Each structure stands twice: as C-alpha cells, then as structure tokens.
Amino acid sequence: MTEINETTVDSRVYEISFIFDNKLDEGTALEKSNALKQSIATLGGSFISEETPYMRELAYEMIRVVNNVNVRFNEGYFGWIKFELDGAKIKDFEKAIKLDEEVVRYIVVKTVRDNTVYTKRAPVVKAESLVNNEDDVNIDTTKEADVVATEAPKEVEETKVESVPSEETK
Numbered sequence: 001m002t003e004i005n006e007t008t009v010d011s012r013v014y015e016i017s018f019i020f021d022n023k024l025d026e027g028t029a030l031e032k033s034n035a036l037k038q039s040i041a042t043l044g045g046s047f048i049s050e051e052t053p054y055m056r057e058l059a060y061e062m063i064r065v066v067n068n069v070n071v072r073f074n075e076g077y078f079g080w081i082k083f084e085l086d087g088a089k090i091k092d093f094e095k096a097i098k099l100d101e102e103v104v105r106y107i108v109v110k111t112v113r114d115n116t117v118y119t120k121r122a123p124v125v126k127a128e129s130l131v132n133n134e135d136d137v138n139i140d141t142t143k144e145a146d147v148v149a150t151e152a153p154k155e156v157e158e159t160k161v162e163s164v165p166s167e168e169t170k
Contacts, residue, residue, distance in 0.1 A: 011084050011085065011086055011087075012084065012085065012086075012087050012090075012110055013048065013082065013083070013084050013110070013111055013112060013113045014082070014083055014084070014085055014090060014108055014109065014110055014111065015080055015081065015082045015083075015108070015109055015111045016036065016080060016081050016083075016097075016106060016107070016108045017078070017079075017080040017106065017107050017109075018033075018036070018053075018078070018079060018080070018097075018103055018105070018106040018107075019058070019062070019073070019076040019077065019078050019103070019104040019105045019106070020032055020053055020076055020077040020079075020102055020103060020104065021073070021076060021077075021101075021102045021103075021104060022055065022073060022074075022075045022076045022077065024077060024102060026053075026055070026077075029053040029077040029079075030052060030053060032053075032100075032102065032103075033050070033052060033053050033079050033081070036081060036097075037050070037081060037083075039093060039096060040081070040083045040085060040093065043085060043086070043089045043092060043093055044085070044086060044089065045083050045084055045085035045086070045089070045093075046083065046084045046085075047081070047082075047083050048082040048083055048084060048113065049081075049082045049115075050079070050080065050081045050082065051079050051080050052079055053077035053078060053079030054077065054078065054079070055075060055076070055077055056075065056076070056077075056078050057074065057075045058073060058074055058075055058076060061073065061074055062076075062104055062105055064101075064104050064105070066101050067101075073104050076104050082111065084113075090108065093108070094108060
C-alpha cells in the first residue's frame, strides 16, 4: 500500500481596499500598490485583479495619527487588490500594513473569485409618461421608485357601460 502525502492549503480569496496619503505623488502610490502585491506573493498568495490607485475626494474627513500628531485627510489615493492567500497568513499581511504611516485606512475582506462589479439600477419610469405615450422621457436613476397614482385615461372615462339587469330586478 502506498501513502500519498497531500498538503491541503486553506486558500481563500480576499480583497484589500486602501487609501494612501494624498501627499504622495502618483508614481509613489503605484509603487506602494506594487509593494502590497509583492508582499502577497512573498506570503505564497496569488494575485487575481486590481484597480490602480487614483486620487479621489473622500466622503468624510479621516484622521490618522502620524508621529503622535493627528493628521486630517480629505482626499487620498484609493485602490484595491483581489488576491488568494492562505487564511493563516492574512494576519501577517495586515501587520505590515498597520505599521505603514502612508496608509490612511485599509480594510481586508473575504470575497469570491468572480468579478463583482457594481452596476447601476434599472431606470425608473413613471406611469404618467407611459399613459401619455411620451417618447422623450427624462429618467432619473438616482431616485427611489415613486408610486404614482394616475387617473384613468379619458377614453376610459367617456365609455359608459350599460348595466345588465340581474335576475333579481327582472
């Protein structure tokens, strides 16, 4: 009888989203992103996809302590990397990121390998425009769908239904 030595690796798919300091230039932000990918590879992980860091305005002001001083950030370089890594090594990966003072904020989440791109919702069309057969409808995709109570079309109002006598009235 032969024994087969198999090592099962508890590989999971993760995604790190990060915001780098806005004082960096674009080239340095790209180098830092590549350094994150390199540290993933060093830990035995494999790279799946990424979005290169780009400068963007933040939704709210973030504060990071640098050299015992609170530094406020209103913008920064945002990017993300999707990768596969052994679940036991994810803590080692995060330790290095926590010590980097040029990382304003980051989050590592477990995710799926598939492409999970967010798309906009279907446009909302009000019932009024459908009744009036308007061809050029202004559609606002940013609002929630409204429930619109409309009146019956005039053709329906003008049509009279003759009552049929019931057996009780005969």
